[in-house]
Amino acid sequence: MAPFTDVPERARPHFRRLRDLRDAVALDRSIAPEAIALSMGMSQDFEVAIEEGAGYVRIGTAIFGTTGET
Numbered sequence: 001m002a003p004f005t006d007v008p009e010r011a012r013p014h015f016r017r018l019r020d021l022r023d024a025v026a027l028d029r030s031i032a033p034e035a036i037a038l039s040m041g042m043s044q045d046f047e048v049a050i051e052e053g054a055g056y057v058r059i060g061t062a063i064f065g066t067t068g069e070t
Helices: 008-028 046-051 060-064
Strands: 039-042 056-058
Touching: 008 039, 008 046, 039 046, 046 056
Parallel strands: 039 056
Antiparallel strands: none
């Protein structure tokens, strides 16, 4: 999970680094990087996470709102 920010683009370096780490581990173990799914990104930054390779995102707030909303 990247640090919370209202500017999704600020999360990109964190997602890119995780993808790079995944790729390095996969190649070191002779596994296709695509075989190791990345779960990263939340409602505020999921589009950037997908651009950086996320296979899974968490979009609960976008669906259900924040705690206390009616």
